[in-house]
Amino acid sequence: MVLSWEVLPESGLREAIGVLVRVVETAGALIIFVGAVWAFARFIAAVVRSGGHGRGFHRIRLTLGRFLVLGLEFQLAGDVLRTAVAPSFSEIGQLAAIAAIRTALNYILGREIAHERAELERDAEGEPQQDAEARSSGRKAP
Template sequence: MLGEHWLLEAVDLLVRVVEAAGIFIIFIGAMVAFVRFVFVGLRHRESRVFVPIRLTLGRFLTLGLEFQLASDILRTAVAPTLLDIAELAGVAAIRTALNFFLAREIKQERREIAELGQPRRTDPDRVAQEPAP
């Protein structure tokens, strides 16, 4: 039968792999956003061009934080103490709050992108270009 030592080693390895995946996802997202900023943001000095860049970065951050939370859960999966559980609860609360606010910002950014793509009825130039009913 497998001993507890082997199980602890296996879980420790899994925790490191999941943490590394979260770090990698956040890093890739930051690099993608930076490259897009350099190519798009520096050419166009309008604030609206940054909305899709922030949206992309927010998605990567949200996913990376989910992986980090998963690693914390794995870490406490084998024989947790009350202190381990309390720390997990605190970390989970903070990361959940971060994810909540990131998701809310992503939703707002999507709404702004949708509004930018549709003509506004209050814009007289666009209304004049629309065909009459």
Template sequence: MEELFKQFTSYLASGVEGAAAVIIAFAAVEATWRALQVFFARPAEPDEAKEGVRLRLARWLAVALEFELAADILRTAVAPSWNEIGKLAAIAALRTILNYFLQKEIEQNSQRQRAVSGPSPLQGQAAPGSADVRR
């Protein structure tokens, strides 16, 4: 029974890893397509268009990194030797750092977009019951 469980988990980990590969492949194709559109369409704001392509790809890569980490966790859960646990810790740390910086960049871009487009209709309003001190 234990061997059957190990085999099932191994197949499951391979499937999750395959899903990550598919996500990366589709993201790369989409990014290539969008980059070609930016290149040939020559938008009014080319830097913003390029940044949009790059950040969309970064979002998909962050999702794929999560899938890869899940596959590594599945593999380690079956045969947790100290060597494999150490490798998992190193891989998890690297992927977490990559994800952190990708997310940080995505958030910074979102803040820049909000600053450029101005406040939303609800952002300029005072909370109910509070005094508006703007002059």
């Protein structure tokens, strides 16, 4: 006699993971949505404050990029969860394609974020120097 004990049958496990996938993917979508709304509101405020010049664009873009990267990570986690229980070869192939696309997007966004951060740091370092030069020459700082 073979003793078999299952904590949760495969069908029940699939249902539970299905719920988790929806929760994780919803979280990712909400993160992206909140980031987009936040960035839009900040952009409008920056345009209004600066009289149409849109100053602060780099900071807004940097923060939006962070939201996008985090949201995409959640979406990828949902895809991994979806194939956690007895995946078929087609599901594995789909996961590989989706993971490759989302990883490439994350990589590109990561590079953009690093570039934006470096530009902001360069701008921040340049401002005090311009102020000091302006004071020593008797002109107003830009």
